Amino acid sequence: MKIVLHITMLFFATVLSAQSFVITNVTLFDGETVTENTSVLIEDGEITKISEEISTTATIIDGTGKFLMPAMTNGHVHAWSPQSLKEAAQAGVLNVLDMHGIETMQGMMKQLSDSTNYARYFVAGAAATVPGGHGTQYGFPTPTLTKTEEATKFVEDRLKAGANYLKIIVEPWKETLSHETVKALIDAAHEKQSVAVVHISKADDAKKVMANGADGLVHLWWDTLLTSSELNEWKKNSNAFIMPTLLTSKLFLENIRPTAPKESMLSDEDLLLQVKNVYEAGIPLLAGTDPPNAGINYGTDLYKELDLLSKAGIPNLEVLKTATSLPPKHFKLGTFGMIREGYKADLLLLGKNPILDIQNIASIETIWKEGKVVAQTK
Ligand SMILES: [Zn+2]
Structure with a gap:
């Protein structure tokens, strides 16, 4: 029984940590404004922190040179x-x-x-x-x-x-x-x-x-x-x-x-x-x-x-x-469409900045829905 319990707990720990990650040094469009060189922490499918420096044990995704925007x-x-x-x-x-x-x-x-x-x-x-x-x-x-x-x-x-x-x-x-x-x-x-x-x-x-x-x-x-x-x-x-x-x-x-x-x-x-x-x-x-x-x-x-x-x-x-x-x-849908603390982690990481050229919207490399990867090209 004990072993089963441990395995179950390990499994949950893995699932949870897979959902926690931080995207660092990224150009962020949060749905309203743009911030250069910032970091976004995602825990359990939600955006929990946005700051220049975030100290965390979560997985790091290097966003240098990339553009992060809401799905x-x-x-x-x-x-x-x-x-x-x-x-x-x-x-x-x-x-x-x-x-x-x-x-x-x-x-x-x-x-x-x-x-x-x-x-x-x-x-x-x-x-x-x-x-x-x-x-x-x-x-x-x-x-x-x-x-x-x-x-x-x-x-x-x-x-x-x-x-x-x-x-x-x-x-x-x-x-x-x-x-x-x-x-x-x-x-x-x-x-x-x-x-x-x-x-x-x-x-x-x-x-x-x-x-x-x-x-x-x-x-x-x-x-x-x-x-x-x-x-x-x-x-x-x-x-x-x-x-x-x-x-x-x-x-x-x-x-x-x-x-x-x-x-x-x-x-x-x-x-x-x-x-x-x-x-x-x-x-x-x-x-x-x-x-x-x-x-x-x-x-x-x-x-x-x-x-x-x-x-x-x-x-x-x-x-x-x-x-x-x-x-x-x-349409009063809820906490979607923005990268702000408390919002769902529906995110797009792009290789190129669509504010410079709107056609760069096609450069999406990773799509997350509530912190889980939907698609990844890189
Ligand atoms: Zn119609």
Whole structure:
């Protein structure tokens, strides 16, 4: 008996020490700011100390010449299988936010959230839409609503099914919810301390849902440019974010432009310009790519979104925030997305600095989820 006990204790000791390590002399982007030559201590899956000098018996990983940043979040996906969550994790994307799907399947996939090799899975459940509206065309049963009075029950049903936030669809190319019902849904979500985000495609709808208290938009509008004074006005009354899904918009518009009337659609250049205007108005930007739409993958295609945000003229440090600290903060996900004491040790160690060139995001050498290695190339 005694021997068994000793072996068990040894085993636990090994597991625990494997989770404790210190990354030294590294350039740290903590989700908000950059510190040169610092060290980060990780114990039991959490960040426990950040300091120039750390005295510890934990394993040392020399970070000299390397760049440490929080693992990323993709704020807009539709994940249909565990493989999608694996693909995300392998690219350093450790949280994905599903924006519309089958609730029973989402419930099953959520159980993978604690596994090291899978991205954590947060869901909207089924998005709010009308019968025959956008979101009902994918061949799976989708609950719908038409009237303002149905809003509270709709939101309660989503939360009961395990939704982490509410997604609402306003898509006038088909039948769609009235702005009155959208407002009732947003209010019902807020009543339950839940975040409510909205799919829009037109600037006019964007303005209306923002005025009605939405917490964020999960696409940029495609039809017209809003002026800086309109955006400034908007910022004055709201802390809501915009997730422009530039890669999706670009690929989608490339497809439909040949047959659509020119005046109803922004050019690629104008999309980037509008995102820059949004940034300059002080409206928070979040990164999301909407896979598998337009053939986009769940992992490395998020780097392309960051590249587009950089091309739009947003400083690279701010671009990194869109995929690290900002999504967990705006969706109230918990202690993710930052390298601060008490946060989960979801970390990316890179060979090159992405603030110097955003494409260096592809130089990830090690990915840790809660202090455990997900992938390592060096
Ligand atoms: Zn979507």
